[in-house]
Amino acid sequence: MRSRVRVLAVTHVLPAQGQAGTSSLEALPDDEGHVKLSFMDALFVDRVPMQRLFFYEGPGVPPFPSLVHSLKSSLAAALAIFRPLAGKLTHRALTGDVVVDCSPAAVSPGVRFVEAEYAGSVHDMRRLAVGEEHHTEALMQLGAELSAGRLPAPVLAVQVTRPAGGGGRGVVVGVSVHHAVADGHSLWRFMRAWSAVSRDPAASDTDLVPPTWDRTAIRYPEAEEVARKFLRTIAPALPVARPPSLHTPLDQRRRSFLLRAEDVRSLKQRVLSQSKAIGEQVGAHPSAFVAVSSLVWTSIVRAKSLDPAADAYLLVPVDLRRRLRPPVERYFGNCVAPCFARAAVRDLCDDGAGLGRAAAAIRDAVRARAEDPLGGAEQWLEDFVTVPKERLTRTGSSNRFMAYDDTDFGWGAPSRVELVSLFTRELVLLLGAVDGGVQVTVALDHAHMDGLAANFLQVPGLGR
Numbered sequence: 501m502r503s504r505v506r507v508l509a510v511t512h513v514l515p516a517q518g519q520a521g522t523s524s525l526e527a528l529p530d531d532e533g534h535v536k537l538s539f540m541d542a543l544f545v546d547r548v549p550m551q552r553l554f555f556y557e558g559p560g561v562p563p564f565p566s567l568v569h570s571l572k573s574s575l576a577a578a579l580a581i582f583r584p585l586a587g588k589l590t591h592r593a594l595t596g597d598v599v600v601d602c603s604p605a606a607v608s609p610g611v612r613f614v615e616a617e618y619a620g621s622v623h624d625m626r627r628l629a630v631g632e633e634h635h636t637e638a639l640m641q642l643g644a645e646l647s648a649g650r651l652p653a654p655v656l657a658v659q660v661t662r663p664a665g666g667g668g669r670g671v672v673v674g675v676s677v678h679h680a681v682a683d684g685h686s687l688w689r690f691m692r693a694w695s696a697v698s699r700d701p702a703a704s705d706t707d708l709v710p711p712t713w714d715r716t717a718i719r720y721p722e723a724e725e726v727a728r729k730f731l732r733t734i735a736p737a738l739p740v741a742r743p744p745s746l747h748t749p750l751d752q753r754r755r756s757f758l759l760r761a762e763d764v765r766s767l768k769q770r771v772l773s774q775s776k777a778i779g780e781q782v783g784a785h786p787s788a789f790v791a792v793s794s795l796v797w798t799s800i801v802r803a804k805s806l807d808p809a810a811d812a813y814l815l816v817p818v819d820l821r822r823r824l825r826p827p828v829e830r831y832f833g834n835c836v837a838p839c840f841a842r843a844a845v846r847d848l849c850d851d852g853a854g855l856g857r858a859a860a861a862i863r864d865a866v867r868a869r870a871e872d873p874l875g876g877a878e879q880w881l882e883d884f885v886t887v888p889k890e891r892l893t894r895t896g897s898s899n900r901f902m903a904y905d906d907t908d909f910g911w912g913a914p915s916r917v918e919l920v921s922l923f924t925r926e927l928v929l930l931l932g933a934v935d936g937g938v939q940v941t942v943a944l945d946h947a948h949m950d951g952l953a954a955n956f957l958q959v960p961g962l963g964r
Contacts, residue, residue, distance in 0.1 A: 504619040505641040505661060512610030513572050513658075515579035515586050533603035535584050537680060538715040539723055539877060540834040542730040544679035545589075545598055546742045549657075550687060551643040551921035554907055554914040555629070557622045557670035561911045564662045567671060568615055570910065571660060574698035579611065581710050582690050582832070586611050588652040589678055591739040596728045598738070600655065600681055614644060614659040622663045622670030629918045634754035639920045646676040651739040655681050673909075676921070683834040685819055686711070688901045690832075698909040711832035718824065718835065718874075726878045733881055752925060753949040754941065756918070757956060759792060761936035767791045767855075774856030786859055788899050789930065792938050794858035795956065796928050797841075800893050800944065801848045803951030808846040813887050814858075815840055815894040818866055820873045838880055839869040840887060895928045899939075902932040 537545070561567065579586045587602040618625050625642070628635040644659035659674040677687055689711065696703040720726065735741050759767070768791045775786070797814045806812060817836040821829050828835065841861040848854045869875075876883070896919075903917040919929050922943045931939040944952055 503641055504638060506617045506619070506664075507614060508617055509615040511572075511613050511615075513575050513579065513586075513613050514610040515583055515607065516573075516576040517580070533601065533606075534590075535587075535600040535602060535713045535833075536715055536724075537598045537600070537727060538718055538833060539720070539727040539730055540718070540836065541680050541715075542598065542727040543734070543880070544834060545731060546734045547679040548742070548921045549646040549648055549676040549678050550682070550684075551640070551646070551674065551676045551919065552687070552691075552903075553629070553639060553642055553916075553918045553920055554673040554675070554903075555626060555670070555916035555918075556673070556909075556911060557626065557668060557915050558912060559669060561669040561671055564615075564671070567911070568660060570698055571658070571673070572613060574694055574701070574909070575611065575613070575658065577697045577701065578690065578694040581693060581708060583607065584681065584713060584832075585656040585677070585690065587655055589648070589655055589680060589741075590652040591741075593739075596731065596738075597724075598651065598680070598731060601652065606652070612644070612654065612657045614657075616642075616659055616661040617664050618642065618661050618672070619664050621665035621667035623667055624665065625661075625663055625670065625672060626916060629756070629916050634756070634918070636752070636754050636920065639918065642672045643674040643920050644676040646678065648678050649740065649742045651741055653678065653741070679834070681833065683817075683819075683836050684897050684901055685821065685835070686832045688903070688906060691903075692906045695907050695909045709830070712828070712830045713832055715833065717828045717831055718820075720874050720877055722878070729878065730881060752922065752943050753946050754922070754943050755949060755953065756939060756941045757953075758933055759938045759940065760933075764788050764791065764936065764938055767795060771855045771859045774853050775859060776856075778853045778856050778860075780856055780860040788938055790859050790862050791855075792899065792930060792940060793862055793895060793928070794855045796895075796940060796942065796952075797858050797862075797893055798848045798854045799952050799955035800926070800928075800942075800948070801845055802955045803944075803948040804890075805951075806845045806891060808844075808849065810845050810888075810891060811842050812845050812848055813840050813842050813892045814862065814865075815884075815887075815892060816862060816866060817896065818869045818873075819898075823870050823873045837869055837873055837877070838884065839865040840883070841865040845891075893926055893928060894924055895930070897929040897931055899930040899932045904932070904934050 584600045586607045587600045588606040590601040644657040646657040655678045657676045661672045771786045771791045801812045843861040847857040927943045929941040933939040
């Protein structure tokens with residue numbers, strides 16, 4: 501489609517100098533300014549960057565020039581704490597490793613910061629991410645472009661887009677981060693710090709404490725060799741990290757659903773009732789993640805009309821920071837392990853027990869991973885390959901990520917948050933929404949989206 505976004509200016513932001521920057525450097529492992537990727541990071545070297553969009557609108561949004569100035573200065577301060585985000589993802593040909601180069605030479609170009617204008621009003625921009633279907637191509641034009649197909653590659657890029665038309669003030673802040681450097685937990689930690697500094701340049705809360713980048717904190721035998729094995733498998737042509745074919749599928753549809761707090765409570769009760777009826781115990785209060793994931797999984801399985809005798813799978817990434825011994829809660833990077841919930845299609849499609857069966861499968865898979873967080877890590881890729889892709893649904897992000905609460909840059913919470921870069925044909929993303937709600941964004945083939953929506957909205961109370 502013809503681009504509706506016009507670039508106004510391109511500049512670069514360097515980490516601010518001072519005490520915060522010194523602390524950030526001291527937190528890095530002593531490897532000549534390099535952070536070596538862990539085996540969990542290596543799994544994402546060929547993925548498209550995580551590309552988030554934050555929509556802001558209303559009278560509290562400052563004039564564009566002052567807004568840009570505030571974002572740049574606060575970004576510089578945040579980068580002093582999160583210095584590797586200003587570096588480059590680099591391939592070491594002699595060893596086969598991939599590292600984040602944080603040396604002065606790699607950081608000196610700065611983070612690309614684009615100022616842009618959208619040919620439309622604030623309302624026009626908002627409509628791209630609401631309704632029965634997102635306008636994916638237009639949304640991607642609002643995102644910050646991050647060229648990561650070949651190493652060395654930048655780790656972070658930002659784009660700030662204003663509307664050209666009238667109808668009120670608004671702006672979209674697009675943030676792209678290479679997935680090999682950060683998972684969702686790490687990205688939101690950075691966004692909290694950046695927005696905190698933007699609100700108050702003298703901010704000194706816990707969000708501004710430098711994270712740890714030490715990959716040796718994740719203890720696993722032969723960790724470096726496992727990382728190289730993963731790299732050889734998923735990116736065999738390094739420094740080419742990703743072939744052009746690995747992009748968001750053009751025939752894919754996107755849609756978001758908002759479950760309010762009362763919807764989530766109703767859904768939890770429905771899961772609990774079904775679980776008791778079939779003799780499964782998912783706890784007195786099933787978590788919002790388990791309840792919502794069960795609803796989406798069963799809705800997708802129904803929409804795809806799979807063989808009732810076959811098994812369906814749900815890939816759940818499990819955050820390991822608090823599950824490792826010792827815990828690594830300040831760890832910045834990818835610290836997630838895959839686990840696969842598995843259930844018979846006929847059980848998931850059972851009107852009276854489907855949610856309960858799904859919840860039990862998710863609970864059992866997560867518990868098994870939690871009991872042995874890094875168990876069989878060298879086989880994670882092989883395990884993934886053995887799962888039939890036509891019967892696999894992937895989840896990402898989490899309702900524990902409070903995107904609307906944590907990204908107030910000083911002019912109010914965002915009116916909309918979306919992830920626009922999708923690396924697979926079938927993906928479910930959860931985000932914490934306002935007042936205890938959950939935002940569910942689903943990417944699915946055209947042929948199945950209407951069926952998913954029909955099944956999803958059949959649950960009492962969720963069709964409002």
